[in-house]
Amino acid sequence: MKKFEREYRMTDLVAAADQEDSMIVAGYAAVFEQPTILFEYDGIQYKEVIDKDAFVGCDMSDVCFRYNHSENFLVLARTRNKTLQLKVDNMGLNFRADLANVTAGQDLYALIKRGDIDKTSFGFIVDEDAYDSLTHTRRILKFKTLCDVSAVDMPAYEGTSIDVADGSAVSARDYFSGRIEIEKLTKENEKRKKLYLLTF
Numbered sequence: 001m002k003k004f005e006r007e008y009r010m011t012d013l014v015a016a017a018d019q020e021d022s023m024i025v026a027g028y029a030a031v032f033e034q035p036t037i038l039f040e041y042d043g044i045q046y047k048e049v050i051d052k053d054a055f056v057g058c059d060m061s062d063v064c065f066r067y068n069h070s071e072n073f074l075v076l077a078r079t080r081n082k083t084l085q086l087k088v089d090n091m092g093l094n095f096r097a098d099l100a101n102v103t104a105g106q107d108l109y110a111l112i113k114r115g116d117i118d119k120t121s122f123g124f125i126v127d128e129d130a131y132d133s134l135t136h137t138r139r140i141l142k143f144k145t146l147c148d149v150s151a152v153d154m155p156a157y158e159g160t161s162i163d164v165a166d167g168s169a170v171s172a173r174d175y176f177s178g179r180i181e182i183e184k185l186t187k188e189n190e191k192r193k194k195l196y197l198l199t200f
Contacts, residue, residue: 024096025112026095028094029121031092032054033050044136046138047135047136048139049137049140055143058127060079061079062080063148063149064148065077065078065150066150067151067152068150069123069148074100074105083100086146086149095149097149117151120149124145125144
């Protein structure tokens with residue numbers, strides 16, 4: 001991978017409704033310390049993991065919310081005008097987007113609400129990474145720029161999810177329930193890592 005080349009990774013997406021006329025979507029665009037298989041070649045699985053400090057110093061000043069990263073698709077939310085909000089926490093990169101009330105936004109929101117589209121991806125440029133040739137794992141240490149968050153069809157990272165309440169709104173109970181499930185997955189991954197290390 002060339003340095004400073006744009007890349008994309010995918011996770012889960014859900015619909016929420018704060019107000020009757022709002023079209024809010026929310027989720028985690030990136031999750032930390034959860035290895036994912038990027039591809040398999042000649043029987044070898046090549047993985048990637050995002051370091052918990054990878055977003056420190058990352059430029060997230062002008063990030064767009066799109067569909068399938070398409071620059072031909074309308075920008076439906078943006079950090080610059082605060083319709084897209086990003087927050088890094090101990091789980092990963094959390095986002096919340098208030099979709100524009102245009103035909104494309106209405107269509108996308110309807111598909112997300114129905115569950116036809118339930119994944120997100122983030123486009124990024126890496127500043128620093130490392131590769132472990134023994135485990136065939138790339139660790140992203142620092143992101144240089146976050147380019148966009150997009151609703152997409154298929155995920156790369158399976159570690160994040162938020163339950164949808166009543167098909168439209170994410171309640172506080174369901175939101176934290178989703179976070180508890182993520183924390184359980186993280187703890188299970190840590191146990192696996194320790195068992196793996198003990199075998200050497």
